[in-house]
Amino acid sequence: MQRALPPRVLFTVVVVITLILLLGSALLQRVVFRAEEVAGSLYLSPTSFVAPLGEEVRLVIRGQVPVGTISLGAELYLDYERARLKLEDAQSASPWQTLSLTDSDGRLSWILAPRMEEGATTELAGEVEFGRLKFRTQTEGPVRLSFDPTKSLLGVVAPGQEPMVYNALASVQDSAGAVRADASASTTAQLLGSPDPSPERKLSQALSAQRILANEVLTYPNLALVLVRLQYLGTVEIRFGPSPEMGSRLRSIGLSTAHSLKIAGLDEATDYYFQVVVEDQSGSRVVGPVKKFATNRIATGAIDPRASRLELFPASAKSDALALVVLRDSANNAVAAQSPRLSSESTNVRLAPVTEVNGLYESTVEFIGNGRERVSITATSGEQTIGKQTLVFNDKLEERSVPSQTKLILSVDERLMITVLGLTIVLFLAGAVFTRLIRAH
Amino acid sequence: MRAPGIAVAFIIIIGLGLWLWQDNYRRPAVGKQLVLANLPGAYCPQTLWLVVAELESASGKIGAILFDGDRPVESCRFVSLEGIAIEPPVTIRLKTAFALGTEKIITSTESELSVPLEFGDLNGDNAIDHQDEAVVRLALGGKSQLPENDLDRDGRVTILDLGLVRLNQKNGQPRPDRESWSESVR
Numbered sequence: 301m302q303r304a305l306p307p308r309v310l311f312t313v314v315v316v317i318t319l320i321l322l323l324g325s326a327l328l329q330r331v332v333f334r335a336e337e338v339a340g341s342l343y344l345s346p347t348s349f350v351a352p353l354g355e356e357v358r359l360v361i362r363g364q365v366p367v368g369t370i371s372l373g374a375e376l377y378l379d380y381e382r383a384r385l386k387l388e389d390a391q392s393a394s395p396w397q398t399l400s401l402t403d404s405d406g407r408l409s410w411i412l413a414p415r416m417e418e419g420a421t422t423e424l425a426g427e428v429e430f431g432r433l434k435f436r437t438q439t440e441g442p443v444r445l446s447f448d449p450t451k452s453l454l455g456v457v458a459p460g461q462e463p464m465v466y467n468a469l470a471s472v473q474d475s476a477g478a479v480r481a482d483a484s485a486s487t488t489a490q491l492l493g494s495p496d497p498s499p500e501r502k503l504s505q506a507l508s509a510q511r512i513l514a515n516e517v518l519t520y521p522n523l524a525l526v527l528v529r530l531q532y533l534g535t536v537e538i539r540f541g542p543s544p545e546m547g548s549r550l551r552s553i554g555l556s557t558a559h560s561l562k563i564a565g566l567d568e569a570t571d572y573y574f575q576v577v578v579e580d581q582s583g584s585r586v587v588g589p590v591k592k593f594a595t596n597r598i599a600t601g602a603i604d605p606r607a608s609r610l611e612l613f614p615a616s617a618k619s620d621a622l623a624l625v626v627l628r629d630s631a632n633n634a635v636a637a638q639s640p641r642l643s644s645e646s647t648n649v650r651l652a653p654v655t656e657v658n659g660l661y662e663s664t665v666e667f668i669g670n671g672r673e674r675v676s677i678t679a680t681s682g683e684q685t686i687g688k689q690t691l692v693f694n695d696k697l698e699e700r701s702v703p704s705q706t707k708l709i710l711s712v713d714e715r716l717m718i719t720v721l722g723l724t725i726v727l728f729l730a731g732a733v734f735t736r737l738i739r740a741h
Numbered sequence: 742m743r744a745p746g747i748a749v750a751f752i753i754i755i756g757l758g759l760w761l762w763q764d765n766y767r768r769p770a771v772g773k774q775l776v777l778a779n780l781p782g783a784y785c786p787q788t789l790w791l792v793v794a795e796l797e798s799a800s801g802k803i804g805a806i807l808f809d810g811d812r813p814v815e816s817c818r819f820v821s822l823e824g825i826a827i828e829p830p831v832t833i834r835l836k837t838a839f840a841l842g843t844e845k846i847i848t849s850t851e852s853e854l855s856v857p858l859e860f861g862d863l864n865g866d867n868a869i870d871h872q873d874e875a876v877v878r879l880a881l882g883g884k885s886q887l888p889e890n891d892l893d894r895d896g897r898v899t900i901l902d903l904g905l906v907r908l909n910q911k912n913g914q915p916r917p918d919r920e921s922w923s924e925s926v927r
Contacts, residue, residue, distance in 0.1 A: 315750050322757055372904035400882030411881050413900060455900040457908065463782055465904050722753050729746050
């Protein structure tokens with residue numbers, strides 16, 4: 301009896317088909333669970349202050365609750381220097397109710413939820429005031445008040461999303477100040493503290509593969525929005541202040557390659573210094589250059605289309621991107637109380653309504669399609685076209701961790717390298733088998 | 742030459758197979774299954790109690806019980822209905838720990854059925870009310886941080902757990918026979 305195929309050939313064919321099926325099934329079955337969480341933030345206002353010795357310092361705790369969500373409450377863990385400040389009073393703002401308040405060893409723990417008569421949630425979104433703190437200064441010197449980002453929480457409900465209830469806190473902002481015997485009572489931005497502005501960890505920076513790809517600031521009368529794009533996953537800290545010492549800090553919480561951080565509580569028409577510091581999972585830091593931005597004012601004139609634009613961030617995303625409609629007058633001041641709209645010809649994107657906080661118009665573009673698609677978004681205000689931008693959605697887009705310095709080649713994309721290596725070995729074996737078969741015949 | 746070649750090829754195949762075997766591929770084989778939704782945070786139920794009963798289409802009256810027992814929850818959210826003779830219309834009532842009893846009526850032959858759960862039943866009485874809220878409020882701020890009060894399993898009782906209890910205040914579905922739900926899912 302004559303065989304149809306030699307066993308070696310049959311074996312090789314089976315091995316190759318098995319490999320193809322394995323890889324194919326892995327690609328086809330890949331399920332991407334999108335996190336639809338939107339970012340929220342906590343900050344203290346003012347962000348910087350100088351206070352006389354023995355006098356009061358009043359600070360307001362504010363936050364940004366993501367639009368489209370319903371607020372459940374907040375857990376605030378605030379560290380301050382007990383030697384310099386003594387907490388005298390903490391008053392929750394309407395509609396919040398204090399569920400728990402403890403102050404021990406320079407840590408304030410404050411849990412707030414909507415008042416019982418308000419129901420389980422409050423419709424508050426956007427800029428929200430949580431409460432007011434009254435401190436009395438004790439001794440002279442620099443002082444910093446910082447939220448613990450690992451414990452603080454901003455509880456929200458996002459109907460229709462999963463998880464429906466989640467912690468929306470993505471960034472916290474410190475407040476820095478100084479207590480001086482000779483100071484006049486002031487909470488305006490002044491020269492503060494003595495942070496370390498020197499170039500740090502230069503060796504680490506030189507060796508790290510992490511890079512700050514883009515760094516842009518959008519300014520408004522009382523806030524600035526810093527958009528940072530990184531090469532690899534990392535957290536971002538913004539150092540900022542009215543002087544080159546940059547006594548205030550704003551930190552992102554999650555690892556990402558695209559960070560949008562709001563510096564709130566700024567003074568109008570004031571120059572500020574800022575610096576982006578990136579930290580990756582290994583603890584390496586990349587310190588960006590010190591730059592400046594200037595806050596503007598609320599415009600009195602009409603929208604100038606030449607000074608206005610649409611910003612989409614990031615330009616390439618997996619599931620959603622931030623859409624910012626920048627409305628400016630001819631003096632580059634922020635135009636408030638407008639109703640800009642976003643539109644797209646693509647049916648694979650969902651555009652959230654544009655919301656406004658003091659001239660900052662923002663929305664999100666959510667990708668509901670599959671695969672890779674270039675999407676054009678147009679912003680209009682009344683009859684005027686403000687801008688048209690394109691962004692690329694790719695549901696297979698993966699944010700990569702920074703490669704380890706000792707295993708740089710494998711870390712570039714370990715899975716890809718292993719696959720290529722495995723397939724090369726299989727190819728080599730198949731070639732060897734075929735060569736032997738040919739020689740045998 | 743042949744034996745080492747075969748061995749190397751098998752090692753590569755097994756290696757690739759293990760590499761590709763990830764959590765999100767471990768879904769049960771295609772068949773009728775329930776998919777649990779609205780799970781809070783990292784909460785991962787291991788088992789739930791399932792009662793499947795016939796439903797008279799005209800009157801909506803519950804008929805004979807087809808299945809009454811516990812079922813494993815795979816990958817925290819998938820519950821296979823394999824082995825249960827389901828002829829629509831039927832009613833499925835289910836309960837898992839800390840969630841209210843829920844009903845799902847099956848009228849078609851679709852294979853995957855989403856079942857949203859409502860969490861917050863900390864005392865196991867199949868109702869989320871002021872008693873459950875009092876338990877969470879006491880635990881907030883670290884006074885009585887018991888792991889079972891941490892509904893979303895994020896490691897501590899927080900405002901998120903309180904939010905779940907406040908949002909879901911209502912009574913759960915009872916078993917079709919009005920008996921109490923099993924102790925294992927209270």
